[in-house]
Amino acid sequence: MALSPAQLCHGETTRLLPQAPRLLEPPYSNGGGDDDDDDDGGGDGGDALAKQDPKEWCSNPLKMGTFSQCIRYLSFLWNLVFLLMGMLVLATGVWGLVAKGWLRGDSLVPLGSDPMLLLLLLGTGTSTLSMAGCMGALRPSPCLLRFFLGAMGALVGVEVLGGLVLVLVSRQWLRDGLRDTLLLCLLHYQEEPDLRFMVDEVQRGLSCCGLGSYRDWEVNQYFNCSSPGVQACGVPASCCLDPLQNGTITNSQCGFGVLRLGDVAASTVVHLGGCMAPMGGWLRVQGGAIATAVAVLVLLEATGMLMALKVLGDITPTRVWD
Structure with a gap:
């Protein structure tokens, strides 16, 4: 592909194009009165016209070191x-x-x-x-x-x-934000599999149930006592003290009917305490690890x-x- 002279930087040549001759100043014919001025400035006229743009620039060839x-x-x-x-x-x-x-x-x-x-x-x-x-x-x-x-x-x-x-x-602002997040998980526990998985893992890991107590599960439309389903007045199996049956199989109905019991009777079946306090303590303990992970990411x-x-x-x- 041939290159035009406009694509070359000032002073560059190529084999595909002949080198442009030096721009010469044509002779003036203004009269005899200007002969001295022409003689004095004629030697620099060609250079002045050839260098019209003193800020002419071009990109150097990309030669990156090792x-x-x-x-x-x-x-x-x-x-x-x-x-x-x-x-x-x-x-x-x-x-x-x-x-x-x-x-x-x-x-x-x-x-x-x-x-x-x-x-x-x-x-x-x-x-x-x-x-x-x-x-x-x-x-x-x-x-x-x-x-x-x-x-x-x-x-x-x-x-x-x-x-x-x-x-x-x-800290109150952070506590309120955490509470709102957990409440959203309780409301959509049955409808969203991912939220259900996270809630179950938190309740099993921290040995807790609900937000402040196990009775917070009444906000869920499926566990509410007014629900016509079999889960009415119940809690998830992850709230149970021993959700495994015979040590191998999870009894998904171990929390059914717990909300109809008193606190003493319910304490033999499920965890009574909520997850807000244990989760806050876990975050305080893991604060250093969380800060380190964020610092490494940054x-x-x-x-x-x-x-x-x-x-x-x-x-x-x-x-x-x-």
Whole structure:
């Protein structure tokens, strides 16, 4: 493909095009009175016309050193790992929503309360950012790298701000948020399999039942005593002291009719205490581990940003001054 002279930087030549002759100033015919002026400035006229733009610039050929090449490939691999993880999370979220009949409209709970929606959004965001970082480092593309840096910077800022808010705000606000989340899980316990699984794991692990007490399960329309079903005035099997029958099989009906009993009689069958206090204590004990995990995540994100910034600096065109 032939190149036009306009595509070449100032002073460059190519074998496909002949070198342009030096621009010469045509002779003037203004009269004899200007001969002295022409003689004085004629020697510099050609240079003045040939260098009309003193700020002419062009991008230098991309010649990256060994260290820069290593950083470039490390940036690509770093984003590739997160791209695969994001696609896995995205596929899990899509599979969960399809399996629950969201595409057919068969789901009984609002989409906003489905944990699979969180996986879907998290996988989409991670895959998009990682894809931009991968392609920006592989091409390399300044536009994609700038998008990646801007989005990652905003994400890190939100994470740091969220951590500061959680540390500085009152504990009552956090307690209310946790209570609202658990109440939502109790309301949709029978309708959402993922919420049911999480509630059962929490109640088994912490040996608790309900929010403040086992009687909080009356808010559920299936366990309420006014329900016409067999589960009326009951609690989930995860509330039972010994949900296993013969040590191997879970007795799913061990909590049926518990809400009709008094506290003394119910204490021989299920855990009476709620999960709010044990969960708050667990979060306080695991606070150091949670903070460490968040710090490692922010450090990984900052490392990816630094590598992308290095690659962007290596491929950004530089201005050449004549």
